[in-house]
Amino acid sequence: MAQFVLSRLLRALLTLLIIVTFAFFVLRLSGDPLNRFFDVGNTPAEVIEAFRRQWGLDQPIWIQFQKYIVSVLHGDLGSSMRENRPAVAVVLDHLPATLAIMLPTLVLKTVLGVAAGMVAALYRNSIFDRLIMSISVLGFTVPTFVLALVLALIFAVQLRWLPSGGYSEPQHMILPVVTLSIAGAAVIARYTRSAMVEVLGQPFVRAARAKGVPWTTIVTRHVLPNAAVPIVTIFGFMLGSTVGGAVVVESVFSWPGIGRLLVASVTARDLAVVQTILLLIGVMMVASNLLIDLLYGLIDPRMRSQRATS
Amino acid sequence: MAVDLPQSQAVGGTIRRRSSLESFFVAWPPLVLVALAWLALMAIVAIGAQWLTPYDFMALDVMARLKPPVFFGGEFNHPLGTDQLGRDVLSRVLISIRISIVIAICATIITTAIGVTLGFVAAYFRGWVDQVIQMLVDAQLAMPFMIIAIAVLAFFGNSLVIFVILLGLNGWESVTRIARGLAISANAQGYAIAARDIGGSPSRIYLRHILPNISATIVIAMTLNIPGVILLESSLSFLGIGLQPPQTSLGNMVGYGRDYIQSAPWIMLMPSIVIVLTTLSVSVVGDWLRDKLDPTLD
Amino acid sequence: MTGALSVRDLTRSFTVRERGMLFSKAKRLHAVDGISFDVAPGEMLGIVGESGSGKSTTARLLLGHIPASSGEVRFDGQRVSARFDAHWRQMRRRMQMIYQDPLGALDPRLPVARQIEEPLVIHKPELTEENRRVRIGEVMGQVGLLSQHGERYPHQLSGGQRQRVIIARALALEPDLLVCDEPVSALDVSVQAQVLNVLEDVRARNGFTGVFISHDLKVVRQVAERVAVMYLGRIVEMGEVGEVFSHPAHPYTKALVSAVPVPRRPRNSRIILAGDPPSPLAIPPGCPFHTRCPEARSGCRVHRPELLGTGGRVAACHLVNNPSLAGSEAA
Helix, strand or coil, X not given: CHHHHHHHHHXXXXXXXXXXXXXXXXXXHCCCCHHHHCCCCCCCXXXXXXXXXXXXXCCCHHHHHHHHHHHHHCXXXXXXXXXXXXXXXXXXXXXXXXXXXXXXXXXXXXXXXXXXXXXXXXXXXXXXXXXXXXXXXXXXXXXXXXXXXXXXXXXXXXXXXXXXXXXXXXXHHHHHHHHHXXXXXXXXXXXXHHHXXXXXXXXXXXXXXXXXXXXHHHHHHHHHHHHHHXXXXXXXXXXXXXXXXXXXXXXXXXXXXXXXXXXXXXXXCCHHHHHHHHHHHHXXXXXXXXXXXXXXXXXXXXXXXXXXXX | CCCECCCCCCCCCCCECCCHHHHHHHHCCHHHHHHHHHHHHHHHHHHHHHHHCCCCCCCCCHHHCCCCXXXXXXXXXXXXXXXXXXXXXXXXXXXXXXXHHHHHHHHHHHHHHHHHHHHHHXXXXXXXXXXXXXXHHHXXXXXXXXXXXXXXXXXXXXXXXXXXXXXXXXXHHHHHHHHHHHHHHHHCCHHHHHHHHCCCCHHHHHHHHHHHHHHHHHHHHHHHHHXXXXXXXXXXXXXXXXXXXXXXXXXXXXXXXXXXXXCCCHHHHHXXXXXXXXXXXXXXXXXXXXXXXXXXXX | CCCCEEEEXXXXXXXXXXXXXXXXXXXXXXXXXXXXXXXXXXXXXXXXXXXXXXXXXXXXXXXXXXXXXXXXXXXXXXXXXXXXXXXXXXXXXXXXXXCCCCCCCCCCCCCHHHHHHHHHHHHCCCCCXXXXXXXXXXXXXXXXXXXXXXXXXXXXXXXXHHHHHHHHHHHCCCCCEEEEECCCCCCCHHHHHHHHHHHHHHHHHHCCEEEEEECCHHHHHHHCCEEEEEECCEEEEEEEHHHHHHCCCCHHHHHHHHHCXXXXXXXXXXXXXXXCCCCCCCCCCCCCCCCCCCCCEHHHHCCCCCCEEECCEXXXXXXXXXXXXXXXXXC
């Protein structure tokens, strides 16, 4: 068991290292940073040299990389040009808003998706199944921004039931969360259905029915736990696309989270903030994937028996 | 013409010979036919857009701003309406289709080239090279590509070349995984070993023997990758960090149409419908191809 | 130009660990356990044995398709290695293999003529397309394929035709060493005869050095001049094929020979071996055959017999070479 946890942890750290390295190289490759501060052609050489030395840009790339890692670990990721504060502070200010819509989204889309998938699987080839599967296809072929705009059009503009933007009241949350949930629920529904169909087709299910075990018991005690494994797997992937979707949704509904901050920073070329968000999301994703991996190890019955014998 | 066996001869059910029309629809499901028809239409538009547009897509006509499409009370000279600057929506949609499709195809070609190359390299060298490539695949899977794309566009600026290359990096990891798996199993096949035994160099074995034999699956992977690219490109353009004006793309149009969602919703609806129909069609065709040719593909 | 093949103390073994347990003892599996023999230029050596005797592994070792754990193989004085570098690829010009499964060894997407042509394309780039076409026609004629077969795909040919394609491809460059790994085992008996005739014709005409591996003694008798009998990775008897099969010295060879039905020989003269062959992971001490040998003595359990004999006729059995070692009582 300890071996399993350690190996997953190591993998997570390596992935994190790759992400940080990527951020560093994008930073360096994207042009001599000096160009951002003054017109290099017109400034005397000594000024440029002094500047280089002050910012450590005259040192070999390996040293620069080390310094970068140290500063990342210290949380020093530069200053936001727009707000003249440490970039980390700016980003952390906007984080709660994003979490406020992400967490309900994760819950809602899982519940919705798993429920829809289960219904579709249990009533295979019925009208429900076809309906659910058809709608779910739309869930991942319709781009998030289209879905967001269409929902806004219907519910905010035409029906005027919900506000189309803002951050002050709880109902401002509804459209962003619903938009994100629908797309995620669609994919989860499809995977749940195929996982359950596969388990339902296994001989042991038929054997249990033949023995007279009540259907609900079969489903809850035998089918669901076995189907849970592939569903947990897809959850990890869904996390990434939800974050991507959040960027769009926050922009459409003027929700002041890190997604909207990211887009605004790109347009304003506030690179310190962009870099910070990139690293923050990297850390969040690696951490949550690690958690899911460990969860996987707990629920997968095959791995459980391996732990018991070692 | 259906032929029914008399009930007395059938056991448990009747056996019927399918009419030829029925057989046709079994081999080519109606949904797939519709999807293929739409894609054919898109292809025609992509190739001939500049001859099909009634107006220049940049032509301003301030007197004709915000005219609704034909089915909402507009006139036939602007069948899909006009936007806030009087530009004909139909023309802009046609040009946008061409740009979006060309970009999607170029990007997919790049993705396939990168994915197949890395997959083959991993399969050929095995050992630590394989481990490194697999770690990169894992790292890529951990991060949502949208975020990476936005960050790169922030740092490198927004030229068309960078944009297309970036889109080409979307989904390389799936292609790499597929190519690597296929190459490893192909390597174990007799013909690959035989090709080595007659003295073929590794490049010969991979390019002339293995690649043609796995091409069907690779083509399917490419097809299934296209919707993702279209969605990514339109999302980025919508946010204003993808294609820049005067270039127009479907995502761009939706982005500009957003401000007029109350007064002139067709500006954003028309391109949105095109995006949805196109990605839907490609998905349907891709799934159908996969079911026909290689059901083992994920 | 042909060369001699010489094999010295060739072994191929690997460590096998039991699955799932962290501290299991690693065992060594000796697929080939120290074999030595020579094949004179232009001669064909047959290798026979049960499955698990190591004959297929030997075939691959001879051509350098897999690396040896120890010992060496020399062809025409040059050491055969298993490093797949440019030198190895060049050596393929002279050394080729004929496989057991013809369909598996052919690329399903290429017409067979292209595949027969491929060695020429690789090793003789100076030939024009016309030259190649002539050569392909020649070699297809030698194996008995018609030109229309050339445009067909592997799945459109019969088993015998496919095997002929494999042979044609192997012969395209007129190799000096040809290793045949059960080339006719997958074919019907009537087709077997045709393919064997092809091999014999080609050898009579071109004169390559060959090794022919099979579990079927009749086939080996037809094509080979000398034969080696393998058991659990070792050679237990070797000699001129007619001699070995008509007067087998080693008890294992006797059992193999008696299993071949011969008209007019009474059925009850068949020797049936007791038990199954031991697992290669647990080779019995002393003579590896003693557990099943009807003639085993007490000493056979203890002393491993060497492959000894005179005039190219050797056997690894105490009863043949050194009866005193075997002892007097039955094992």
